[in-house]
Amino acid sequence: MDVSLVDADDLRDITGLWLAARVDAGSSKEAAARAVTEGRLTTALRRPGVLAFVARLEGEAVGYAIATENPFGLSPTAELAIEQLWVGPDVRRHGVAKSLIGAVLTSAERAGCEIVVSNVPTTSRDANRFFARLGFSSTIVRRVVPTATLRRKLAPETCETGNEVMRRRRSLRSRAFAATRTL
Known part of the structure; x- marks a missing residue:
């Protein structure tokens, strides 16, 4: 060696x-x-x-x-x-x-x-x-920590919270489901 x-x-x-x-x-x-x-x-x-x-x-x-x-x-x-x-x-x-x-x-x-x-x-x-x-x-x-995560933790008021994201996803899913039922 x-x-x-x-x-x-x-x-x-x-x-x-x-x-x-x-x-x-x-x-x-x-x-x-x-x-x-x-x-x-x-x-x-x-x-x-x-x-x-x-x-x-x-x-x-x-x-x-x-x-x-x-x-x-x-x-x-x-x-x-x-x-x-x-x-x-x-x-x-x-x-x-x-x-x-x-x-x-x-x-x-x-x-x-x-x-x-x-x-x-x-x-x-x-x-x-x-x-x-x-x-x-x-x-x-x-x-x-990834910079995006740290930014979200330092200034949560400027970033979407997990709850807001979840609400938006559920809203989009329900609209998509309603659209398929009407077809």
Whole structure:
């Protein structure tokens, strides 16, 4: 197993892995390809403090990790955050992820970071178990909301309530039913 910091020569490999990870997570191939075409991945990888690692097994790129140094700068101690970690399905449970995290750890130690952080989806039982076995503990709950839902919750008077929508639907159904009875 070979893990290295991504350089210009590895950009093609990490792009291919990133596309596979996006599709594996449920994105369409078209949407993932559009993100690459728009240059979002390349731009993100070139930001200061972003580190990317690629894992190779027998010369083939099989996984990657992307980390950021002290992502918000608000923590009282220096930290390195694992933003993304992905290993190809056919090589999982072969130590690839551990090797990638080992490379992240080495970079954290070199940068003087005292903490390594990772956001793990609550729905991914295997990932949560993996990180827990490595000593990662749960410290916060990160909650997400679609912007439309948040807008509706913040200003309900400007949005239709669920009751209003339900009333309108029932009214439309009753009109449609009445129209079919008269035919």
